[in-house]
Amino acid sequence: MGAIGNPMGGGFLDIIIFAAIALFLVFRLRSVLGRRTGHERPPPDRLSSQKRDAPTNDNVVELADRTAKPEDAEEAEFTTEVSDDPLSAGLTQIRIADSNFDPAEFSTGARSAFEMVVQAFAEGDLKTLRSL
DSSP: OTTTTTTTTHOOOOHHHHHHHHHHHHHHHHHTTTOOOOOOOOOOOHHHHHHHHHOSOOOOOOOOOOOOOOOHHHHHHHHHHHOSSSSHHHHHHHHHHHOOOHHHHHHHHHHHHHHHHHHHHHTTTTHHHHOO
């Protein structure tokens, strides 16, 4: 029998077709990928990042001044926030464990910490990110 009737010889043509498709895709991707369009970020200058004014080895974060509230006002403020949602239940558990916990102050501190992380990441300051 010829190549058409032989079940063993029919796969060779398929391999050639798939190889041609693969080569076509490789050449198309190669022509597109790795091409500079002018919109790339410049590579970071490793020498200038080492010469930057290095922060001191202190790992101190300045927080906003605390204003002293009377305990009665603080308790009244906290009890008005309690409801049946999971957030309030979690805040109640934290408040039981730590009597000095203030949700507003925690939110302010978390917001400033988030800003520090985003700013250090944007500047590529890995030393600050590692210290956090």
